[in-house]
Amino acid sequence: xxxxxxxxxxxxxxxxxxxxxxxxxxxxxxxxxxxxxxxxxxxxxxxxxxxxxxxxxxxxxxxxxxxxxxxxxxxxxxxxxxxxxxxxxxxxxxxxxxxxxxxxxxxxxxxxxxxxxxxxxxxxxxxxxxxxxxxxxxxxxxxxxxxxxxxxxxxxxxxxxxxxxxxxxxxxxxxxxxxxxxxxxxxxxxxxxxxxxxxxxxxxxxxxxxxxxxxxxxxxxxxxxxxxxxxxxxxxxxxxxxxxxxxxxxxxxxxxxxxxxxxxxxxxxxxxxxxxxxxxxxxxxxxxxxxxxxxxxxxxxxxxxxxxxxxxxxxxxxxxxxxxxxxxxxxxxxxxxxxxxxxxxxxxxxxxxxxxxxxxxxxxxxxxxxxxxxxxxxxxxxxxxxxxxxxxxxxxxxxxxxxxxxxxxxxxxxxxxxxxxxxxxxxxxxxxxxxxxxxxxxxxxxxxxxxxxxxxxxxxxxxxxxxxxxxxxxxxxxxxxxxxxxxxxxxxxxxxx
Ligand SMILES: [Ca+2]
Ligand SMILES: [Ca+2]
Ligand SMILES: [Ca+2]
Ligand SMILES: [Ca+2]
Numbered sequence: 095x096x097x098x099x100x101x102x103x104x105x106x107x108x109x110x111x112x113x114x115x116x117x118x119x120x121x122x123x124x125x126x127x128x129x130x131x132x133x134x135x136x137x138x139x140x141x142x143x144x145x146x147x148x149x150x151x152x153x154x155x156x157x158x159x160x161x162x163x164x165x166x167x168x169x170x171x172x173x174x175x176x177x178x179x180x181x182x183x184x185x186x187x188x189x190x191x192x193x194x195x196x197x198x199x200x201x202x203x204x205x206x207x208x209x210x211x212x213x214x215x216x217x218x219x220x221x222x223x224x225x226x227x228x229x230x231x232x233x234x235x236x237x238x239x240x241x242x243x244x245x246x247x248x249x250x251x252x253x254x255x256x257x258x259x260x261x262x263x264x265x266x267x268x269x270x271x272x273x274x275x276x277x278x279x280x281x282x283x284x285x286x287x288x289x290x291x292x293x294x295x296x297x298x299x300x301x302x303x304x305x306x307x308x309x310x311x312x313x314x315x316x317x318x319x320x321x322x323x324x325x326x327x328x329x330x331x332x333x334x335x336x337x338x339x340x341x342x343x344x345x346x347x348x349x350x351x352x353x354x355x356x357x358x359x360x361x362x363x364x365x366x367x368x369x370x371x372x373x374x375x376x377x378x379x380x381x382x383x384x385x386x387x388x389x390x391x392x393x394x395x396x397x398x399x400x401x402x403x404x405x406x407x408x409x410x411x412x413x414x415x416x417x418x419x420x421x422x423x424x425x426x427x428x429x430x431x432x433x434x435x436x437x438x439x440x441x442x443x444x445x446x447x448x449x450x451x452x453x454x455x456x457x458x459x460x461x462x463x464x465x466x467x468x469x470x471x472x473x474x475x476x477x478x479x480x481x482x483x484x485x486x487x488x489x490x491x492x493x494x495x496x497x498x499x500x501x502x503x504x505x506x507x508x509x510x511x512x513x514x515x516x517x518x519x520x521x522x523x524x525x526x527x528x529x530x531x532x533x534x535x536x537x538x539x540x541x542x543x544x545x546x547x548x549x550x551x552x553x554x555x556x557x558x559x560x561x562x563x564x565x566x567x568x569x570x571x572x573x574x575x576x577x578x579x580x581x582x583x584x585x586x587x588x589x590x591x
Contacts, residue, residue, distance in 0.1 A: 107185065128170075207341060213313065227267055243257075289321055374398070404480075439560065510534050524541065
């Protein structure tokens with residue numbers, strides 16, 4: 095999260111928008127605003143990043159955002175409120191600075207991953223009926239063609255054709271744009287209000303998980319071929335022109351399957367044409383059930399998903415002291431991910447993140463009254479489990495400095511540089527007496543040292559990073575079930591490694 099990593103240039107702190115925080119979104123004393131970090135800061139600290147054993151940098155979304163959403167009284171420092179998909183957010187720097195960062199990473203043999211969004215844009219479209227309206231289902235008010243015929247969009251998703259729509263008659267709510275914002279989005283096709291679902295806010299369940307707006311964020315009509323083609327073009331440009339090495343894909347489970355079935359293979363083929371043989375995409379499917387998360391790498395043809403089930407299992411083991419046999423059961427379910435071209439070894443594993451919160455925070459909360467030594471020991475154990483298990487370990491910045499915090503989201507987005515945010519200044523960091531009042535780029539921190547050691551060990555001995563429970567230790571019920579995937583899995587693993 096570039097805004098929270100290192101401030102390489104104070105000149106861009108206000109994003110060129112002037113001194114008013116409610117316009118620029120910059121306020122280093124508020125956790126919901128831009129705090130000043132940028133791409134120049136990441137480049138300055140690339141030795142620190144690489145010293146951790148890092149082989150790839152995953153940037154949270156970095157495109158130009160709507161700086162402030164007045165209704166939320168917070169800013170787009172996190173990057174998830176995009177208005178311009180062709181430009182780096184001016185608070186974070188310029189497209190040239192991104193190129194410089196990518197080139198510097200490549201020169202060191204490191205890769206750079208973009209965090210991309212296809213589900214929504216910033217909240218720019220409102221409804222004539224009012225802002226932030228409740229969800230209206232398709233059975234209550236179906237979509238209508240411009241000619242007034244009711245239709246189900248799912249009959250067209252994935253076919254490459256779609257009926258003509260009319261903003262005033264096709265949707266349950268009438269989308270409206272403020273005159274000053276009607277050309278705000280880039281590329282220009284994003285300013286067509288008929289390319290959004292226009293059904294009101296999601297409750298994150300059932301049909302509305304696909305069609306609803308996240309707190310007003312404009313939910314794209316991802317069943318529509320113009321949206322599919324437009325998103326492919328946007329992200330291919332970043333691969334072709336900037337050399338981005340892969341994508342973390344946001345909110346994957348809120349976009350229809352047909353979208354991924356087109357987007358994934360097509361973008362991957364394009365990347366390979368550009369010479370990126372190892373191009374890699376992994377989706378965010380915020381769910382701890384393998385039977386659910388695995389469908390995106392099998393039926394939906396994506397390469398990988400973030401391993402939320404592993405995060406849950408790792409916390410249960412290292413932080414909550416649950417029985418080790420639960421881990422055995424957990425790994426025994428890995429076959430859910432096995433198909434002809436992908437398997438569990440590709441999944442990025444992690445212990446906490448910018449949404450759910452940090453592993454240091456979980457350990458402190460799960461073990462009330464424990465001392466710092468125990469908490470650091472549990473944190474080391476969690477990292478050992480992650481590095482020695484199958485998958486690609488991901489470190490959330492700040493975990494290597496023992497960052498904690500009382501929860502997720504804004505409470506888990508502390509700056510590595512000295513902070514003025516009161517809610518961060520009272521955090522109790524693991525493994526150190528340091529606080530957030532100072533910079534925390536301490537390569538001598540015990541967790542920085544531990545992670546570096548684990549990265550070096552698994553690099554020298556790759557077999558250390560592929561552990562899984564053997565067939566012999568599987569629970570009987572599972573072992574007695576014929577597993578047609580077993581032979582395939584073994585060969586796929588060999589190929590992957
Ligand atoms: Ca800055
Ligand atoms: Ca959606
Ligand atoms: Ca909206
Ligand atoms: Ca697959």
